[in-house]
Amino acid sequence: MQNRVAIGELVLAAFFVALGLMWVGAAIRMPLWEGFAPQSGFMPLWYGILLVGLTVAVLINLFRQKDDAKAEDPIGKPLIVLATFAAGIAGLEPMGFSPAVFLMLLFMFAFIERLPIISSVLVSAATTAVLFLIFRTWLNVGLPVGPLGI
Amino acid sequence: MGPFADLMQGFAAAATPTNLMMCFAGVFLGQIIGVLPGIGPSAAIALLLPLTYGSSPTGAIIMFAGLYYGAQYGGTLTSVLINVPGESSSVMTAIDGYKMAQQGRGGVALGIAAIGSFIAGTFGTLGLMLLAPPLSSIALAFGPPEYCMLVLLGLTALAAVGGSVMKGLAAGVAGLLLGTVGVDPQVGVPRFYFDQTWLLDGVDFIVLTVALFGIGEVLASCTTAGADPILNVGRVLPNREEWSQSWKAILRGTGIGFIIGCLPAAGATIATFVSYIVEKKVAKDPSRFGKGAIEGVAGPESSNNAASAGAMVPMFALGIPGSNTTAVMLGALIMFGLRPGPEMFTTNSQLVWAVIASMYIGNVILLVLNLPMAGLFARLLQVRYSWIYPPILAICLAGVISHANNVEDAWLMLAFGVIGWLMKRYDWPAAPMILGLVLGPLFENTLRQSLTLSHGSGMIFLSRPIALVLLLIALLAVFAPPLIEMVKQRRLPASA
Numbered sequence: 001m002q003n004r005v006a007i008g009e010l011v012l013a014a015f016f017v018a019l020g021l022m023w024v025g026a027a028i029r030m031p032l033w034e035g036f037a038p039q040s041g042f043m044p045l046w047y048g049i050l051l052v053g054l055t056v057a058v059l060i061n062l063f064r065q066k067d068d069a070k071a072e073d074p075i076g077k078p079l080i081v082l083a084t085f086a087a088g089i090a091g092l093e094p095m096g097f098s099p100a101v102f103l104m105l106l107f108m109f110a111f112i113e114r115l116p117i118i119s120s121v122l123v124s125a126a127t128t129a130v131l132f133l134i135f136r137t138w139l140n141v142g143l144p145v146g147p148l149g150i
Numbered sequence: 151m152g153p154f155a156d157l158m159q160g161f162a163a164a165a166t167p168t169n170l171m172m173c174f175a176g177v178f179l180g181q182i183i184g185v186l187p188g189i190g191p192s193a194a195i196a197l198l199l200p201l202t203y204g205s206s207p208t209g210a211i212i213m214f215a216g217l218y219y220g221a222q223y224g225g226t227l228t229s230v231l232i233n234v235p236g237e238s239s240s241v242m243t244a245i246d247g248y249k250m251a252q253q254g255r256g257g258v259a260l261g262i263a264a265i266g267s268f269i270a271g272t273f274g275t276l277g278l279m280l281l282a283p284p285l286s287s288i289a290l291a292f293g294p295p296e297y298c299m300l301v302l303l304g305l306t307a308l309a310a311v312g313g314s315v316m317k318g319l320a321a322g323v324a325g326l327l328l329g330t331v332g333v334d335p336q337v338g339v340p341r342f343y344f345d346q347t348w349l350l351d352g353v354d355f356i357v358l359t360v361a362l363f364g365i366g367e368v369l370a371s372c373t374t375a376g377a378d379p380i381l382n383v384g385r386v387l388p389n390r391e392e393w394s395q396s397w398k399a400i401l402r403g404t405g406i407g408f409i410i411g412c413l414p415a416a417g418a419t420i421a422t423f424v425s426y427i428v429e430k431k432v433a434k435d436p437s438r439f440g441k442g443a444i445e446g447v448a449g450p451e452s453s454n455n456a457a458s459a460g461a462m463v464p465m466f467a468l469g470i471p472g473s474n475t476t477a478v479m480l481g482a483l484i485m486f487g488l489r490p491g492p493e494m495f496t497t498n499s500q501l502v503w504a505v506i507a508s509m510y511i512g513n514v515i516l517l518v519l520n521l522p523m524a525g526l527f528a529r530l531l532q533v534r535y536s537w538i539y540p541p542i543l544a545i546c547l548a549g550v551i552s553h554a555n556n557v558e559d560a561w562l563m564l565a566f567g568v569i570g571w572l573m574k575r576y577d578w579p580a581a582p583m584i585l586g587l588v589l590g591p592l593f594e595n596t597l598r599q600s601l602t603l604s605h606g607s608g609m610i611f612l613s614r615p616i617a618l619v620l621l622l623i624a625l626l627a628v629f630a631p632p633l634i635e636m637v638k639q640r641r642l643p644a645s646a
Contacts, residue, residue, distance in 0.1 A: 009576040037602040040334040047327040054320035078369040108540035141552040
């Protein structure tokens, strides 16, 4: 048995603490109470304090727990998927929705998952076409358009 | 005339070929809308509104009502099959529904959702028919302090039913905090928008939900994407044991959904959260929840459909919207030259009763469509995950961008997707965070209104009976589990 807190969970807790502190810092510069009623900064201030307090309590609990070190899932593949997704988003405005999504899907199918290239191209094209038909043609939603007009 | 004679007249009006077609179109479109993240029933009705110019108001409202309750079921499909709730009212379904699907019971999860939705929708409509006037007056007894305590109860109780109360509460508070981004709803002052004008509208529910559930799930599951898929999607109809576990949950969900749906602004989302909490509390073995408990699907699914019927009570009886969707429907009624309010039942009784009758018909259509289709949809699970998760990411992207036509929202989704992944990895519940974001503005508004009413005194929550009861239950929800655990641990060494 050992006392071990995963780095990922510390990162998550740090994010919540930072978020809470950011809200406290901004809220105290806003009006908190005027006359009988709470003002714009009142609730965010309390939310920030509560979030920091609760997250610190969770952390204390985690450090006090004596638990077997659990085997964690690898993070390499999720990070590659995340980077590809980010690249897809980055490509939306310069390329347009459909080309960016097609390339993102193709990369995921053919290179990350190593699926057959022809099937990957077909499924990527079909998924992109269906999304275009539903959102752009039927629902008339404005999706980012690139030089190809799609 | 009594309600049953009115209803018969309503059936006569609803059963015309045109109105039947409108009902079918509404239910069918609603299912599609429910499946797509980003487009909710209120947006869909707003988009369809121009198409109904010149048509009969009865047919149009029948279609809109069908779209509303059809969407409640549509959201279930994606919740169960790919863990992406299409609607906020399907968030709770994803918790146990997706686990059931992973265990090869996706067919039963969709089947019980269809049956529960049918029963709840039918009873909800019956309730709408019989109880509209008295329930409307109860709804009016809910002032800001009662709403405030109702939201507090929802948040604390949901946090308390998760694995760790502290983590659940922290996630709920994080959601409340994110709910303050944008413009202060009371005084119109911008806050926490970090000089980014696109944040003035706040963090959208769909961005956070798609990120925490959709992206988070994909990132957590893609490591095993090459594994063999679930070959057995199972039956659609529940067996005797599953039925005996579910029927009470369906009835409880129906009651909870209908009553909460009647409360203006509360809506189907709170109903599903309350229903899930109740099911977990009354279960003999609460540890099954979150691991594929069928009651965790049956209760919330029944409650969201019953809430759609309940939301029509204040709309028809008082002219007050019970949800965003009924707010748009009210707009449609006004567009057709009708005056929503108490006189609707007398001056436009034919329309009101035709819509009520069409809801019975629509619920039958939903059941007939979904029982055979549930197995078909569940077959999606037989496809290897490597082929599924990239299109899920593409749907999430399209859904989020389509909501506000805003690429910045996609970046926000990506960032929260990472948070969702970490939360899933380390067992931090995501549902309280979403509930906090959804209910944050209502909570803040009602708390500030209550304190203004009481000249800054918190005693207002103790002096009003309904608010006090809700507050006591909220406190019990937080403090009872650790106290019970402490008592148990003290008894153990004594008995050892």
